[in-house]
Amino acid sequence: MTNLLEKAVAKARDLSPDLQDEIARLMLAFVGDENSVYRFTPEEAAEQDAADAEEARGEYATDAEVRAIWAKYGL
Template identity: 50%
Template sequence: MTDLLDRAVETVRALPPEVQDDLARLLLQLAGEEQAGLPLTPDEEASFAESLAQAERGEFASDEEIRAIWAKHGL
């Protein structure tokens, strides 16, 4: 293991377990190991299904709505 990777692992060890797992999944994916998707909660599934239905109906945010979101976040 390189010194840089060793330092990164030591730093990640101090993070909360859920963050450690997220970073481990990312590292494994970058290294070419396929990672299973995370299961969605019922609320997330419903929200996703509604978003797909809106897209199928052509219901997208207007340019004005997008600009308002950007402005809200200083973009």
């Protein structure tokens, strides 16, 4: 381990456990670990579950709905 990395780890030891875990996830993602860095909030997880269920039922946005979203953002 380099001196710089040792210094960073020493500083990280003083952080809260939550921040230490965030740093660990970032480091693991950087070196190729397959785990996701971002963690959904409970609300985001519920929204994703709802979207997955819509997809499973074959419910997709219509062409008109997609065009309206694009137009909203000038695309």
